[in-house]
Amino acid sequence: MARKTENSGPSVSAQEALEFHAMGRPGKLEVVATKPMATQRDLSLAYSPGVAVPVLAIAEDPSRAFDYTTRGNMVAVISNGTAILGLGNLGALASKPVMEGKAVLFKRFADVDSIDLEVDTEDADEFINCVRFLGPSFGGINLEDIKAPECFIIEQRLRELMDIPVFHDDQHGTAIISAAGLINALEITGRDMKTTKMVCNGAGAAGIACIELMKAMGFAPENIILCDTKGVVFQGRTEGMNQWKSAHAVKTEARSLAEALDGADVFLGLSAKGALTTAMVQSMARNPIIFAMANPDPEITPEEVAEIRTDAIMATGRSDYPNQVNNVLGFPYIFRGALDVRATTINDDMKIAAARALAELARKDVPDDVAAAYQGNRPKFGPNYIIPVPFDPRLISAIPLAVAKAAMESGVARKPILDLDRYAQELSARRDPIASTLQRIYDRVRRQPKRIVFAEGEEEQVMRAAVSYVNQRLGTAILLGRDDVIKENAKHAGIDLNKQGIEIINARLSRRNGIYTDYLYERMQRKGFLFRDCQRLINNDRNHFAACMVALGDADGIVTGVTRNYSTALDDIRRVIDAKPGHRVIGVSIVLARGKTVLVADTAVHDMPNAEQIADIAEEAAGFARRMGYEPRLAMLAYSTFGHPQGERSERVQEAVRILDKRRVDFEYDGEMAADVALNARAMAQYPFIRLTGPANVLIMPAFHSASISTKMLQELGGSTVIGPLLVGLNKPVQIVSLNAKDSDIVNMAAIAAYTAGA
Numbered sequence: 001m002a003r004k005t006e007n008s009g010p011s012v013s014a015q016e017a018l019e020f021h022a023m024g025r026p027g028k029l030e031v032v033a034t035k036p037m038a039t040q041r042d043l044s045l046a047y048s049p050g051v052a053v054p055v056l057a058i059a060e061d062p063s064r065a066f067d068y069t070t071r072g073n074m075v076a077v078i079s080n081g082t083a084i085l086g087l088g089n090l091g092a093l094a095s096k097p098v099m100e101g102k103a104v105l106f107k108r109f110a111d112v113d114s115i116d117l118e119v120d121t122e123d124a125d126e127f128i129n130c131v132r133f134l135g136p137s138f139g140g141i142n143l144e145d146i147k148a149p150e151c152f153i154i155e156q157r158l159r160e161l162m163d164i165p166v167f168h169d170d171q172h173g174t175a176i177i178s179a180a181g182l183i184n185a186l187e188i189t190g191r192d193m194k195t196t197k198m199v200c201n202g203a204g205a206a207g208i209a210c211i212e213l214m215k216a217m218g219f220a221p222e223n224i225i226l227c228d229t230k231g232v233v234f235q236g237r238t239e240g241m242n243q244w245k246s247a248h249a250v251k252t253e254a255r256s257l258a259e260a261l262d263g264a265d266v267f268l269g270l271s272a273k274g275a276l277t278t279a280m281v282q283s284m285a286r287n288p289i290i291f292a293m294a295n296p297d298p299e300i301t302p303e304e305v306a307e308i309r310t311d312a313i314m315a316t317g318r319s320d321y322p323n324q325v326n327n328v329l330g331f332p333y334i335f336r337g338a339l340d341v342r343a344t345t346i347n348d349d350m351k352i353a354a355a356r357a358l359a360e361l362a363r364k365d366v367p368d369d370v371a372a373a374y375q376g377n378r379p380k381f382g383p384n385y386i387i388p389v390p391f392d393p394r395l396i397s398a399i400p401l402a403v404a405k406a407a408m409e410s411g412v413a414r415k416p417i418l419d420l421d422r423y424a425q426e427l428s429a430r431r432d433p434i435a436s437t438l439q440r441i442y443d444r445v446r447r448q449p450k451r452i453v454f455a456e457g458e459e460e461q462v463m464r465a466a467v468s469y470v471n472q473r474l475g476t477a478i479l480l481g482r483d484d485v486i487k488e489n490a491k492h493a494g495i496d497l498n499k500q501g502i503e504i505i506n507a508r509l510s511r512r513n514g515i516y517t518d519y520l521y522e523r524m525q526r527k528g529f530l531f532r533d534c535q536r537l538i539n540n541d542r543n544h545f546a547a548c549m550v551a552l553g554d555a556d557g558i559v560t561g562v563t564r565n566y567s568t569a570l571d572d573i574r575r576v577i578d579a580k581p582g583h584r585v586i587g588v589s590i591v592l593a594r595g596k597t598v599l600v601a602d603t604a605v606h607d608m609p610n611a612e613q614i615a616d617i618a619e620e621a622a623g624f625a626r627r628m629g630y631e632p633r634l635a636m637l638a639y640s641t642f643g644h645p646q647g648e649r650s651e652r653v654q655e656a657v658r659i660l661d662k663r664r665v666d667f668e669y670d671g672e673m674a675a676d677v678a679l680n681a682r683a684m685a686q687y688p689f690i691r692l693t694g695p696a697n698v699l700i701m702p703a704f705h706s707a708s709i710s711t712k713m714l715q716e717l718g719g720s721t722v723i724g725p726l727l728v729g730l731n732k733p734v735q736i737v738s739l740n741a742k743d744s745d746i747v748n749m750a751a752i753a754a755y756t757a758g759a
């Protein structure tokens with residue numbers, strides 16, 4: 001039975017949530033130019049006089065706006081804040097964090113550009129008048145968190161007035177996802193849609209839209225009973241009615257939710273916390289289907305249901321139980337498909353296609369790379385897995401494809417897609433692989449939590465990282481430092497360290513101090529170290545102490561580097577921990593740039609590697625890429641490409657390629673080549689003999705300086721995110737962050753250390 005498990009999603013504190021939103025640039029969005037704006041010529045093209053040319057072209061043929069502006073990939077998330085999540089009417093401004101959140105989810109999950117617009121009026125006509133004129137700016141309008149019944153009027157009217165998709169997420173997103181879950185729950189319990197008896201509690205935006213879609217899919221109208229705060233919506237009822245409720249009023253003797261549920265097959269909860277009682281659940285039919293979707297607290301908890309019945313299929317709107325029915329599974333992908341065919345609307349056919357595609361996905365066997373996206377074990381279609389999770393990487397190719405096809409077949413696609421196989425491939429390429437990679441890392445660590453030593457435990461950002469590590473249920477965080485200093489610093493910074501899972505260890509007072517000193521002395525006595533030197537290092541140097549903890553099994557991994565430069569920290573660690581037998585220690589940086597992810601090596605250890613060492617670095621980096629879930633395609637980089645121009649530095653790389661040839665390694669590699677040839681398919685096409693099957697995803701640098709300079713420039717100038725360098729090849733998991741790293745960087749590195757600590 002579905003229970004909240006230790007695999008449940010991360011819980012966050014109020015303080016963390018505020019800090020997350022405040023850190024760096026406040027909020028969650030920024031605008032990035034897609035064209036260079038550097039020279040006079042750029043300005044002349046982007047702005048006056050050049051800009052006049054596309055203006056005239058669009059004036060002559062409006063469809064050219066899709067060629068020359070952002071319109072075709074831009075969705076507005078628009079709210080007036082009258083029904084923010086389950087928090088109620090808190091106004092337009094207060095809704096902004098949610099709307100920014102939806103906008104970034106569009107980008108994250110489906111590469112749809114999106115901006116939030118908060119419209120400060122509760123008057124439906126004013127709202128409509130504001131939005132109706134925004135059509136030229138956007139490819140679609142996602143209405144969000146607008147209360148019923150105004151939301152029905154607003155959406156209906158805007159759909160009539162605008163020639164782009166207008167979609168109220170809380171209505172249709174919710175309906176599509178719950179329909180998908182329901183299709184599967186019916187299948188598992190052997191029910192037929194036409195005869196299934198359903199009760200929907202909640203007759204607002206979500207409830208009404210859900211039952212409308214269910215009826216469009218084949219549920220018999222007379223088998224669906226709608227309830228609200230006044231009980232059953234029956235024919236003839238006058239109290240608390242409106243035309244949308246009346247449309248679903250049925251002839252029935254039942255007057256209360258309890259009466260309606262007697263013998264019912266399905267409960268759809270889109271109402272409020274606690275609306276469903278165990279007595280009502282008890283009265284339902286065999287194998288009842290219970291979707292308690294109120295947020296943040298469901299109508300009944302899975303634990304409460306489990307107390308009284310073992311035959312129920314249970315879903316909630318939350319991420320911390322199995323079967324999460326949440327509209328994030330829908331809106332990014334539905335708009336992706338609609339935009340890609342320039343649909344004029346999102347119609348019922350498209351919604352049903354999305355629901356069916358989602359339902360089908362949950363029935364398919366989960367391949368290895370997908371299994372990693374799931375918390376807990378590989379999910380198998382059944383009562384606890386009726387719907388995919390938001391991080392399922394298959395969603396991006398399955399759902400938009402189904403939506404685009406349905407749009408074409410129902411005649412609302414202005415730009416049909418001719419080659420659907422190719423479209424499916426393009427969709428997969430839109431997914432942000434590193435976000436999935438980090439998610440996979442976090443998910444696995446949550447299943448196998450680890451003890452990580454945070455060596456610089458007195459630093460504020462390290463303490464924050466430790467708290468976050470524990471809060472995210474990644475394991476135990478050990479802060480090294482003086483107890484009183486840590487507590488004082490934490491108090492000063494307002495950090496609560498009184499949590500299960502946070503330990504403070506003072507090296508000098510530790511009972512293991514003598515054992516670690518002996519261990520270090522054993523290793524260093526023939527390298528010019530006296531016993532007292534080792535004693536001093538263990539007492540005073542947290543890297544040495546932390547490394548001994550890990551070397552002797554008292555912790556699983558280390559994260560350090562906030563207060564000391566990289567090479568010093570690495571030297572400290574290397575006195576205690578060796579390379580894995582047969583491996584070479586290298587640094588790999590993960591660079592995320594505009595939807596592409598590339599690994600770069602060696603960004604930390606070898607200053608000027610010889611050919612043999614470059615070949616070793618390539619092997620080490622390829623192995624790491626595989627462990628991270630990528631099939632490696634290595635480019636051995638130089639300033640030259642296949643012999644031109646000639647030079648000593650390039651010869652070393654050519655030699656490294658020959659060494660890899662001799663070693664008969666089992667991954668794709670080629671070189672020497674320049675970075676543009678490695679990354680740009682068109683530049684690569686000039687070398688038809690090249691052995692890479694596509695642009696490289698692992699770049700092997702000829703030397704440390706080029707590796708370091710290029711990754712840092714990418715980070716500072718190119719707007720790329722660079723994670724690392726990650727230390728690869730050590731016998732124990734150690735990660736060194738950069739000086740003054742932020743708490744979020746430290747947590748990522750701690751998670752990576754925990755991940756590489758293995759099963």
Ligand SMILES: NC(=O)C1=CN([C@@H]2O[C@H](COP(=O)(O)OP(=O)(O)OC[C@H]3O[C@@H](n4cnc5c(N)ncnc54)[C@H](OP(=O)(O)O)[C@@H]3O)[C@@H](O)[C@H]2O)C=CC1
Binds near residue numbers: 083201206207294327
């Ligand atoms: N899981 C998901 O993805 C989503 C979940 N939801 C959840 O659905 C719920 C409703 O949202 P939404 O439709 O936008 O809100 P609305 O304000 O539009 O509608 C709320 C409806 O719920 C009814 N209601 C409230 N409390 C009770 C109760 N105790 N018993 C019976 N009926 C009740 C109201 O009745 P009356 O008409 O009599 O006032 C109204 O019909 C919220 O909890 C929300 O979190 C919403 C969208 C997505």
Ligand SMILES: CC(=O)C(=O)O
Binds near residue numbers: 084086327
């Ligand atoms: C999920 C969502 O959109 C809501 O709760 O309003």
Ligand SMILES: [Mg+2]
Binds near residue numbers: 085144145169170
């Ligand atoms: Mg919403």
